[in-house]
Amino acid sequence: MKLLIVESPGKVKKIQGFLGSGWRVEASVGHVRDLPLYDMGVSPPNFRPSYAPTERGKSVLAKLASAVKSADSVFLAMDPDREGEAIAWHLEDALRLENPGRITFSEITEKAVKMALEHPRALDRNLVAAQEGRRVLDRLVGYMVSVPLSRAIGGKKSAGRVQSPALRLVVEREREIRAFKMTxxxxxxxxxxxxxxxxxxxxxxxxxxxxxxxxxxxxxxxxxxxxxxxxxxxxxxxxxxxxxxxxPPAPFTTSTLQQAASNSLKLSPKKTMEAAQRLYEAGHITYMRTDSPNISEEAVAEIREYCRNSNWPVVATPRRWKSKAGAQEAHEAIRPTHIEVEEAGDTDSEKALYTMIRLRTLASQLEDxxxxxxxxxxxxxxxxxxxxxxxxxxxxxxxxxxxxxxxxxxxxxxxxxxxxxxxxxxxxxxxxxxxxxxxxxxTKAPPRYTEATLVKALEGRGIGRPSTYAAILENILGRGYVRLEKRALAATADGEAVVDALMGRFAFLEFSFTKELEDDLDAIAEGRTGYIDVMRKMHHCLEQELGLFQAATVTPCPDCGKPLRRIVRAPGKNGQGGYDFWGCSGYPDCPATFADNGGKPGHRLEKREKPPLSTHKCPECGKPLAHRTKDGPGAYNFWGCSGFPNCKVTFQDDNGKPEGAE
Structure with missing residues (x-):
């Protein structure tokens, strides 16, 4: 029995049907391992990541290990990009596979799958290193910068290697609009x-x-x-x-597909990629993560023949488009696998997206x-x-x-x-x-970015790659740094505070620096530079910048010398429960607190007596609950566990008793 492992469960049934008996098709369900959740997982000088199975990955690996035992040979058919190559390597390493066959195909058709199986190759270690480099660079920035950033401006804040430059674009546009004077x-x-x-x-x-x-x-x-x-x-x-x-416009790349779907179908980049993924897995379109605007010669010939049979004006010489600077992937543009199929997809979004892809593909080989x-x-x-x-x-x-x-x-x-x-x-x-x-x-102010125009701006500056645009948008929206207003992206106060704190202090906020890092990752993928060299360069830069950042933003506690941190909580819907003050990062060993004075620690706050312990017990840890109250600005009235901060259980006050507690 031969074992073929793919990424998505959506591909299994279709490919199993192509291969028949003698084959078993299983899915990894994406990544099976990642960096640890609560630890950076990578350190100098070699920056070798420490991986752990994901929660889902544990059961997937157990199932695949059982399948491997009964297999004569194993083939890894992850997606044809860096991410897919990395998933294949994780499977090879975790399952201890010896010389698995790595195959790729850009369309899920019987012909493409069987042809790929006839020409397996070894894993491309350079592609694996490039993906690992992206993951580690993102982890370095996130772990090294986010805590000092949060301490400096209050609340739980995060920085990201590509997330922050994208946020900067939105913030700067918002300020251009604010400063605009109509003529x-x-x-x-x-x-x-x-x-x-x-x-x-x-x-x-x-x-x-x-x-x-x-x-x-x-x-x-x-x-x-x-x-x-x-x-x-x-x-x-x-x-x-x-x-x-x-x-005519070129056939779709990932970026142009997201832009067109946003403008024409009102789909977000995330929804667009989800619909495209389903179309790809069902065998209707070619692989949807690509920055090439050209399609294969074989497909061009089929498209031109279809257009001639439809009595459409076919251009004399097949069209080719120049790829944008920095285009890296080898797969073709997004096109239908069978150009004669006029409608495909299960949902309205999938059908509309397929139609858009098909018509653009046909138009690409017609006359001006x-x-x-x-x-x-x-x-x-x-x-x-x-x-x-x-x-x-x-x-x-x-x-x-x-x-x-x-x-x-x-x-x-x-x-x-x-x-x-x-x-x-x-x-x-x-x-x-x-x-x-x-x-x-x-005169009109420059328009706010939409999701489509922000993707276009990121691509134009070389920030991110086809597989990352949707995730970048999801991050800045999900963290509350940007909000959607009638399909336009508006920066929030938190988003502006993050950019202000980072700007001029960290190189990864600079568009040229971010593009150079993307170029470095491309160089790793092509074997022109080494993984460790790129990681060391970024780590050294971050260490120097963090030293200057903390010197400028950290105030030592006068009692113990540990850094003070700003603690911010917005008021609830009733206007109560909000606060903004500075506390020692050594709490609870050092309980010193200070008022906020324009973003800096102000006068020392009076030490409040600890509330008496009640007879009510915490349902989580069994310690007594305490009734915590404060009048005046920032007033609050609730019950909390006396085991705080180790136990953070709280209850609303119900006429002098903790609501719902025993």
């Missing part, structure tokens, strides 16, 4: 009646730039616009016909869309020695090309240019203006 400026639009009862009404816009004063960006004087709008006769200076072409463009330059009558000029531009689709199958590129969140049927005009002829109107414009 009202003016333009003029002339409207012309139908010409010879053939051409419907058309428009021309005033070219106001020549009327601006030194340093002016906009026309601010409305009276000038009013005089120009009163123009009723204009002369044609020129009329030119040209042609423009629009190429061709537009006829007519541009007319008009001149008005003299106004105080100056002749205002106007431009009328119209565009008409003459050959739809790829637009036969899709209207626009869904990754662009904008409107199509409106038609303006400018007639054929002769230079020197005079035209009568049907009407003129002053158009009032107001």
């Amino acid at each position: 009202t400026h003016y333009g003029v639009e002339l409207v012309f009646d139908a010409l010879d009862n053939i051409t419907p009404g058309w428009k021309a816009n005033w070219l106001a730039k020549a009327w601006l004063g030194p340093g002016q960006e906009y026309l601010l004087e409305k009276e000038k616009a009013v005089r120009v709008a009163a123009m009723r006769r204009v002369k044609v200076l020129a009329c030119q016909d040209t042609e423009t072409k629009a190429v 869309a061709v537009f006829a463009v007519r541009t007319a330059l008009l001149q008005g009558e003299d106004i105080e020695g100056r002749m205002p000029e106007f431009e009328a531009k119209g565009r008409t689709l003459v050959r739809p090309g790829w637009k036969m199958v899709m209207a626009a590129d869904q990754t662009e969140d904008g409107e199509e240019e409106a038609d303006n049927p400018v007639p054929q005009l002769n230079a020197g002829s005079l035209l009568t203006v049907g009407g003129g109107k002053v158009v009032t414009h107001k």
Whole structure:
């Protein structure tokens, strides 16, 4: 019996059906081991991680170990990326496999799976090291920086190697919006009646730039616009016909799929990837984590043949797209596995996503869309020695090309240019203006990021990789550093506080530094640099920065010398129970507390007498409960275990008794 281990249980039944008897297909259900939960799990000088089975991984490994015992040979078919390579290595190591066959396929079809099994390879240790490097770098930043950060600004706060730069983008955009000052400026639009009862009404816009004063960006004087709008006769200076072409968008990468799904289907990156995962596991699309915009030559040939049979205009030479700088993965763009299948997926989201992927794939091999463009330059009558000029531009689709199958590129969140049927005009002829109107414009603040535009910004700066975008967004939203307001990302006070505390003190907040680290991970994957060298560089940088950060933010306790930490709790819904003060990190051995004074420790707070112990027992540890009360600002009234901080059980007060306690 041969054993094939895949990642997802969703693939098992389908692949088992391809292979039949003599094979057993099992799933690892993703990662089976990880760094420990309550310990950093990695330390200098070699930075070798200490792994432990995950809670789910324990039972999975036990089941797989039993399957391995009865197998003649074992094949590892994890996903074709760094994460998949790392999962395969963890299985090899944990199950003590000897020379397992590593196979990959970018589509779950019988042909692809069987072809992969004919060409197994050894595990790629460089890819494993690159994934391990990402995990360790994230752990170093999270463990080394989060505690000092929390101590400095209060509450439980976290820093992240890619999470924090992403948060910085949102915070800086929020502040740009806050600082924005609106400018009202003016333009003029002339409207012309139908010409010879053939051409419907058309428009021309005033070219106001020549009327601006030194340093002016906009026309601010409305009276000038009013005089120009009163123009009723204009002369044609020129009329030119040209042609423009629009190429189809490239097939989807992970990033562009998330952007298009957000704009067109209103799906979050997380929901998009979940739906794409299900489509992939069901065999409908190729692997959905990729930064390549190109598809295989075999698939291109099939797509072009399908388009010809549909009588669509196929481009003469198969299209290829240039990958973005830093593109790393070898798999092709996201496409249907069977282009002739028009509908796939179980849910509405899956069906809509599949349709979007399919149409974009088809469009990629069709001819350009061709537009006829007519541009007319008009001149008005003299106004105080100056002749205002106007431009009328119209565009008409003459050959739809790829637009036969899709209207626009869904990754662009904008409107199509409106038609303006400018007639054929002769230079020197005079035209009568049907009407003129002053158009009032107001400058707009830069828009808040949406999930789609933040993914685009991260990709453009080289922050993160295809597999990480959804997790980055989930982190900053889940930690309350950013909130969603009508699909836009708004920074919270906590998010701003985190960025302010880190900015200028830690290099991982700098976009260029973060990109360089991503490049270092790519270099590890390609065998151009070593894992330990990259880890040591980051660790050394963090140690130096942490020393300076703590020197600037740590106040020693005057009683014992240990660092003071800010302790913040927001008021409850009833407005009670909130507090903000500084306490010694040596508590309970050192109970010193100090008032908060603008983010710094202030005067010493009076030591309160410990509340008397009651006869009510803590249901968790059996120690007596104590009734804790305080009047005035930050008032509270509750019952807590006398074993605090080791036991944190609390109860609401119910007329002088702990509610629900014995």
